[in-house]
Amino acid sequence: MLEAAKKYSLDGAEKAIRNSLFSTVNLETDPLRCFAIARQARMQDETVLSARYSLRTSLVPDWFKEIEMIASADILALWAYHQKCGRALQRLQLDFSWIEDHYKNPTAVPWIFGKTRRFHCRCRCPRSDIIKLFDRKHLVWWEEFMEATFQALREEPCAQTVYDSVEETIEKVRRLDCRSCTPNVATVMHQFADLFAKKVEEEISEFVS
Numbered sequence: 001m002l003e004a005a006k007k008y009s010l011d012g013a014e015k016a017i018r019n020s021l022f023s024t025v026n027l028e029t030d031p032l033r034c035f036a037i038a039r040q041a042r043m044q045d046e047t048v049l050s051a052r053y054s055l056r057t058s059l060v061p062d063w064f065k066e067i068e069m070i071a072s073a074d075i076l077a078l079w080a081y082h083q084k085c086g087r088a089l090q091r092l093q094l095d096f097s098w099i100e101d102h103y104k105n106p107t108a109v110p111w112i113f114g115k116t117r118r119f120h121c122r123c124r125c126p127r128s129d130i131i132k133l134f135d136r137k138h139l140v141w142w143e144e145f146m147e148a149t150f151q152a153l154r155e156e157p158c159a160q161t162v163y164d165s166v167e168e169t170i171e172k173v174r175r176l177d178c179r180s181c182t183p184n185v186a187t188v189m190h191q192f193a194d195l196f197a198k199k200v201e202e203e204i205s206e207f208v209s
Helices: 002-007 011-021 024-029 031-040 044-054 065-069 072-092 097-103 140-155 159-176 185-204
Strands: none
Touching (some): 024 044, 031 065, 031 072, 044 072, 072 140, 072 185, 097 185, 140 159
């Protein structure tokens, strides 16, 4: 239908078909299928958009009919795009100055260090200093969140990966039943997720599929 609409210059029909094929729901659910269709139809904007959404998935997809429409060169280009984005995000793990530059002072994020603005965390939450942040020891559960998130970003280098990891961490911390960490974990982690996700978007926006 899309090819016919383009062939016979049916602009209204083509636009409607494009909007249907490349809806947010379809892009989120089947980004590789959308990529295949976009490449076959030589739609540059939709190809780039689909490639960006494909960062939410592992590049080891289940078979689908349209996969035969993707040329090997395009698959390699998409794989290279994933790899470049993934490597760029791993560099963030080597230097956490982006966190320090944003918050300026450890008192802006006391929860990372097991404190609240009113009193020290009186639970027995373990601390660590593996991540170098404001030269202070931080909570191990936050460190584990960062490590798990960067690991996930190797396979799915996109902002959504950060948000998914945050939700898992919130549930984990709630199970700790820490009287200082648990009550506010959702609020502080969602705020931190916005910073983290924004940084991820900045890094991968430098690359075009």
